Amino acid sequence: MSDIKKVVLAYSGGLDTSIILKWLQDTYNCEVVTFTADIGQGEEVEPARKKAELLGIKEIFIDDLREEFVRDYVFPMFRANAVYEGVYLLGTSIARPLIAKRQIEIAREVGADAVSHGATGKGNDQVRFELGYYGLQPDIKVIAPWREWDLNSRTKLIEYAQHHQIPVPKDKFGEAPYSMDANLLHISYEGKALEDPWSEYEESMFLRTIAPEAAPDTPTYIEIEYEKGDPVKLDGKKLSPADMLTALNDLAGKNGIGRLDLVENRFVGMKSRGVYETPGGTIMLTAHRAMESITLDRNAGHLKDELMPRYAELIYNGFWWSPERAALQALIDSTQENVSGVVRLKLYKGNVIVVGRKSDVSLYSEEHVTFEEDEVYDQRDAEGFIKLNALRLRMAAVKPDMGHVG
Incomplete structure (x- = not known):
């Protein structure tokens, strides 16, 4: 990796990615391009530009991706009713493929030979980012500082920042209760x-x-x-x-x-x-x-429900750009x-x-489900329906060796 000349960093402007920015410059002696995505995090993104400029960055990208994020990622996912392990609505997972995609686009635009992110070596995000990078550009080089450096504590990070005159938010001097x-x-x-x-x-x-x-x-x-x-x-x-x-x-x-x-x-x-x-x-x-x-339709809906856990797992694990996710999406969208x-x-x-x-295209028919008299459903038809569905059960019931429990 010593031949890296230019790297695109996913940059939030926070303490960790500001340290990563300086670390990349010192460790790889390379030019760093910052990319900050506005995906509705609720914080001002322009301060990231000032911090990047303060650290000597010449090429700074700040993109408003909110509409693309919801239109092309959140909405398609919700068409599938996707939840991971029965409850999680995949809020972090679904943002990563968009960030990875834009990073690769910028890398091509500026002629960078590497990309970098601030995800730790313990979490899912490192996998999501990097599967996205490789899925979109197989020969891209990836720098994951948390898997390389020895800044493995909050104290060491702050000491590094102070040594290099990187602004440290006051609330970062103590132990934050959560990330x-x-x-x-x-x-x-x-x-x-x-x-x-x-x-x-x-x-x-x-x-x-x-x-x-x-x-x-x-x-x-x-x-x-x-x-x-x-x-x-x-x-x-x-x-x-x-x-x-x-x-x-x-x-x-x-x-x-x-x-x-x-x-x-x-x-x-x-x-x-x-x-x-x-x-x-x-x-x-x-x-x-x-x-x-x-x-x-009933069976189309049931099929979707059967496939949904697999679809949700693909997103959770970082396989948004995989051919199987695309195939499932085509089925879901249909x-x-x-x-x-x-x-x-x-x-x-x-x-x-x-x-x-x-709905104007509702499949719900009051005529068919009413408890009052109707002219569209002959209740006697149910007898044959039941007998045909019961045929295998009746045959098994007279042969104990076929597993009947009585």
């Missing part, structure tokens, strides 16, 4: 005080949601309109993908919706406790399933052609409650 990752879909909190899975999180930690018990006593009703599996209108107002998620985040946060305390299985093998806020995403998952309930209509929801003290759904 955070944020984007428009979610915020994750991990480490330190949360490492004991028996310890309850502190209420003051949360940034996007109020506690369910502190939410209003009066429920909030909303209507979400869908077109081909994606939410396009909120209470009759057409919104862009990023604006839709922003609005749902606000509504959910005010009603205490979207918190999750989870012990998950990392791809690298260890278990990890994390606490997540995914307010708007929690609404979208419930609303999308409600929309599918009246517009999606099922969404008629997932259009309106869902009415009640938001109340941490709960998302479906109270209505309608």
